[in-house]
Amino acid sequence: DIQMTQSPSSLSASVGDRVTITCRASQSISSYLGWYQQKPGQAPKLLIYATSSLQSGVPSRFSGSGSGTDFTLTISSLQPEDFATYYCQQSYSTPLTFGPGTKVDIK
Amino acid sequence: QVQLQESGPGLVKPSETLSLTCTVSGGSISRHYWSWIRQPAGKGLEWIGRIYTSGSTNYNPSLKSRVTVSVDTSKNQISLKLSSVTAADTAVYYCARDLGDVAVTGYFDAFDIWGQGTMVTVSS
Numbered sequence: 734d735i736q737m738t739q740s741p742s743s744l745s746a747s748v749g750d751r752v753t754i755t756c757r758a759s760q761s762i763s764s765y766l767g768w769y770q771q772k773p774g775q776a777p778k779l780l781i782y783a784t785s786s787l788q789s790g791v792p793s794r795f796s797g798s799g800s801g802t803d804f805t806l807t808i809s810s811l812q813p814e815d816f817a818t819y820y821c822q823q824s825y826s827t828p829l830t831f832g833p834g835t836k837v838d839i840k
Numbered sequence: 841q842v843q844l845q846e847s848g849p850g851l852v853k854p855s856e857t858l859s860l861t862c863t864v865s866g867g868s869i870s871r872h873y874w875s876w877i878r879q880p881a882g883k884g885l886e887w888i889g890r891i892y893t894s895g896s897t898n899y900n901p902s903l904k905s906r907v908t909v910s911v912d913t914s915k916n917q918i919s920l921k922l923s924s925v926t927a928a929d930t931a932v933y934y935c936a937r938d939l940g941d942v943a944v945t946g947y948f949d950a951f952d953i954w955g956q957g958t959m960v961t962v963s964s
Contacts, residue, residue: 734901767950769885776934776954777885788939788952820885824949828900829875829887 737832745840752808754835756821761801765825768806772817842867844935844955858922862935873938873947874918878931925962932957
């Protein structure tokens with residue numbers, strides 16, 4: 734199985750901050766990586782797929798980059814509705830696996 | 841728009857079989873892959889397995905001996921059965937649709953539509 738790690742596990746930030754979350758795969762996954770946002774009591778929401786493709790309806794302040802084993806999710810200007818937990822997920826091979834999550838809360 | 845709704849017993853006894861159904865409304869079940877994903881309380885996401893409308897399946901090896909995913913295209917439903925459950929199977933179970941229309945873009949193994957999730961507790 735491909736193991737996914739994320740850093741940091743949590744972070745505190747203010748509205749308007751630029752936030753970067755890192756995801757690392759245990760082996761190369763090319764560009765087969767997605768990012769999800771999950772708020773308490775809700776299902777995850779797809780933000781980005783194939784490393785950098787923005788899902789329809791997702792604000793452009795979200796962006797993704799990377800390739801191989803190292804990837805980042807960037808929120809250019811954090812908004813109040815962005816406080817949530819973020820998960821990366823590799824789609825390179827089954828079993829599909831997720832990172833452990835990064836919780837973004839209010840400073 | 842397409843919506844997913846999971847249903848099934850919220851409480852299952854140890855050693856019994858967990859059975860859930862995901863009903864797809866607002867669109868066809870065809871031409872997409874469908875996955876089951878679970879999340880224990882306060883923990884991360886675990887992919888259980890997926891099915892295409894042809895009936896082709898892939899399972900997580902960690903669960904493969906206990907899992908069956910099936911599809912009923914006439915009812916627009918996907919089902920999950922997990923046998924010999926233990927407390928470790930207690931989780932919120934989600935069904936989710938693959939982003940890609942297989943006939944147009946192929947599949948992505950990224951999930952654009954999710955059900956609200958259903959909590960399943962394994963306890964006697």
